[in-house]
Amino acid sequence: MPRLDGILADTTPLRVSPPFRRLWWGLGVSNLGSQLTVVAVGLQVYALTGSTLAVGVLGIFALVPLVALGLYGGALVDAYDRRKVALLASWALWVVTGLLALQAWLDVGSVGVLYGLVALQSAAFAINNPARSAIIPRLVEPRLLPAANALQTISWSIALTVGPLLGAFLVALWGYGIAYSIDVVLFAAALWAVWRLPSIPPVLSPEDTSSELDRAPHRGTSDDVAGGEAGDPAAPRRKVVGISSVVDGLRYLATRPNVRTTFLVDLAAMILAFPRVLLPAVGVLFIGGGETTTGVLSAAFAVGAVLAGVFSGALSRVRWQGLVIAWAITAWGLSIAAFGAVLLLVGSTDPPQVLVGGLAAACIALALAGASDAVSAVFRQTILQTATPDDMRGRLQGVFIVVVAGGPRLGEVVLGAQASWFGEAWAAVAGGLACIVVVWLILRTQPRFLRYDALHPEP
Secondary structure, rough: OOOOOOOOOHHHHHHHHHHHHHHHHHHHHHHHHHHHHHHHHHHHHHHHOOOOOHHHHHHHHHHHHHHHHHHHHHHHHHHHHHHHHHHHHHHHHHHHHHHHHHHHOOOOOHHHHHHHHHHHHHHHHHHHHHHHHHHHHHHHOOOHHHHHHHHHHHHHHHHHHHHHHHHHHHHOOOOHHHHHHHHHHHHHHHHHHHHHHOOOOOOOOOOOOOHHHHOOOOOOOOOOOOOHHOOEEEEOOOOOOOOOHHHHHHHHHHOHHHHHHHHHHHHHHHHHHOHHHHHHHHHHOOOOOOHHHHHHHHHHHHHHHHHHHOOHHHHHHHHHHHHHHHHHHHHHHHHHHHHHHHHHHOOOOOOOOOHHHHHHHHHHHHHHHHHHHHHHHHHHHHHHOOOHHHHHHHHHHHHHHHHHHHHHHHHHHHHHHHHHHHHHHHHHHHHHHHHHHHHHHHHHHHHHHOOOOOOOOOO
């Protein structure tokens, strides 16, 4: 039998770093519940309004807190113990999830309440995610970061596969209260994983004095934190994190064209061609099956990402990472356009039963999109982590979360509006093609990005 070493995902980070292993498992379980809630909220808004645009407006209420707090959250991550920041933000997320369950059980039936809770959830997420992401380079060695990010992609994609299916099934069978309540239970895994992390204090920047470094107490052990930062002393805590810290991070980003380009190309892909907002209407108007079809289509996207992660062994050996990102996003745009073409072929006929052929073709297109996005995500995160010093990682991870979470939310608004004007099918076709054009226009202004060399990372 041919050897599968080097083809299947590299699990070395799970074996050598117990803290990373616990975090991987804990976040994987909690992400399952989070994706369940994302689908349930979209379905609840659509059920209350019957409007794809109203579902898209959810993106505005999620985007504003992300932009407002994502950058500041990153500054907090650089200034304070990353474990404590992640733990407090996780508690806030858990409380908001409980409030979503409560409004469902009380049958409030208010779109405004849902918008408000999504905004609060987004605010906590804007602080929590940069902390978690900036923690990972302190738990595994730099050479293992591509493998660790691929494993994160697998975990996240499994949640994207099972969560929407489970969410749609639970909503159809028992209603929104059960769906949100299960997320409350599953989120406890994330709280446990973050609680078990070692202390991860901020690392002194080059501007800090050696006398301060000498006076700082020792924190952490080589068993808890990997790499040369394992025994790093804690920096003196900054009691107040002001806007100047955020500005410093943005100024640093302005001098780092390769890192900046990873953000720009992802924004182009997500804003112009993120199809999630279309799925509730597709399940009713085009393919049939309602909530169940919405869950299946969401899961198809994630199945492609899971397969890309499972067979990601070769990704750790990729040298020209910028070039791979460029072609991966091109494949994403083509896949979304193909999804729109499928909808054009089946037509908006409000079918009384599921059109199996149309569903299968749509799932294939979305699976290809998911695989392309997974490959892009692995290398975008790796470039950010390897080309950024630790004392700036939190702030740039704050920018990253604004991009990767805010971009899709803004994309929901854009495609939701386009769907109301031209229909869901043409919105997907135009969005996919526009994504390709804009990405290559960006890359034409940043030729160094296509020559990015993982052996000699340049930010």
